[in-house]
Amino acid sequence: MADRDNVQSVTRALLLLETLAEDGAGWRLTDLARSTGLSRSTAHRLLTTLQDRRFVQYDANRALWSIGGKAFSVGAAFGQRQALIAPALPHLRTLRDLTRETANFGVVDDGAIVVMAQVESREIVRAIARTGGRANLAFSAMGKAVLSAYSDEQVETALGVNGAVGSARHDTAGRAALNQAIATARAQGYAVDNQEGAKGLTCVASPVRNASGDVVGAISVSCLAARMSDDRLPGVGAQVARIAEQFSAELGTGAGIQSARTPGRQRSSGGPAARR
Numbered sequence: 177m178a179d180r181d182n183v184q185s186v187t188r189a190l191l192l193l194e195t196l197a198e199d200g201a202g203w204r205l206t207d208l209a210r211s212t213g214l215s216r217s218t219a220h221r222l223l224t225t226l227q228d229r230r231f232v233q234y235d236a237n238r239a240l241w242s243i244g245g246k247a248f249s250v251g252a253a254f255g256q257r258q259a260l261i262a263p264a265l266p267h268l269r270t271l272r273d274l275t276r277e278t279a280n281f282g283v284v285d286d287g288a289i290v291v292m293a294q295v296e297s298r299e300i301v302r303a304i305a306r307t308g309g310r311a312n313l314a315f316s317a318m319g320k321a322v323l324s325a326y327s328d329e330q331v332e333t334a335l336g337v338n339g340a341v342g343s344a345r346h347d348t349a350g351r352a353a354l355n356q357a358i359a360t361a362r363a364q365g366y367a368v369d370n371q372e373g374a375k376g377l378t379c380v381a382s383p384v385r386n387a388s389g390d391v392v393g394a395i396s397v398s399c400l401a402a403r404m405s406d407d408r409l410p411g412v413g414a415q416v417a418r419i420a421e422q423f424s425a426e427l428g429t430g431a432g433i434q435s436a437r438t439p440g441r442q443r444s445s446g447g448p449a450a451r452r
Contacts (some may be wrong), residue, residue, distance in 0.1 A: 188214060189222045193247060196232060197308065202240030218409045251308060260392060260427075261293045267395065267423045268295040274415050275397045281384075282311070283393035287334065289318045297399070314354050317381035318367035318394035324361035325383035325391045331358065365417035368409070371401050378404040380413050382420035387428045395420045 191212050196203060203211075209219040223241055226232040230246035259281065268279040278297040281396035282289040306335040313319035313334060313362065323331050369379040381396030399417055 196243050264293050267419050269420045277397040277399040280396045300342040315372045317367045317379035318396050320367035321383045323383040324358050333353040335411035380416050382417040384420050385424045
């Protein structure tokens with residue numbers, strides 16, 4: 177019974193951290209308890225424990241809880257292990273300057289795309305995705321770009337991870353549309369999310385590969401749908417594909433960088449398998 181209670185406490189503490197991460201402005205205890213479904217007393221007890229370990233912090237003047245420095249340090253280890261953020265940034269800046277839109281880099285993690293790095297557009301009104309945020313493989317441009325670089329068998333495996341397709345859109349018509357989107361992305365070198373992930377936003381993405389040809393993630397630009405006309409889309413797509421190719425070529429000199437969990441592919445026995 178004690179072990180089960182301990183596991184439940186860990187689950188609840190992680191739920192609090194995940195909820196706190198959704199809004200960097202901070203949460204009041206009452207709102208946090210309501211959002212997580214925990215009682216105020218349970219939430220407060222867990223928060224104070226997390227505060228002691230610096231995973232959360234409390235602003236007494238505003239009575240707000242927020243993510244602490246230790247949580248950032250632990251989360252940053254994910255990006256460090258990927259060893260991809262630093263080399264991605266120059267390419268993202270170039271893409272931002274070429275398109276005047278926000279440029280992003282994401283990797284695959286358990287059936288989703290995780291945004292690892294971003295260079296914001298200089299436009300007054302711009303699209304911004306939260307670093308560390310997750311997007312569905314099937315309904316995001318970066319996800320579809322990654323899927324387009326997989327074999328058909330690997331696509332099936334990837335879409336089966338943690339219900340990657342998910343939602344009510346996982347029907348015959350929806351799957352047929354996804355298959356067509358993947359085929360189109362393979363043919364033109366880039367994938368498009370036209371307001372599938374968020375209303376009013378369009379994203380264009382291309383896959384990034386390492387020296388072995390394995391997919392490590394995707395590069396994209398995101399912008400207001402009103403700024404991505406049908407006439408503009410092919411040009412932006414070509415720019416995204418070119419920058420993704422340049423980034424892939426750079427990674428080609430670093431054979432030690434492994435794929436972002438390419439489905440159905442066995443890892444080399446020459447080193448430890450890093451969880452990604």
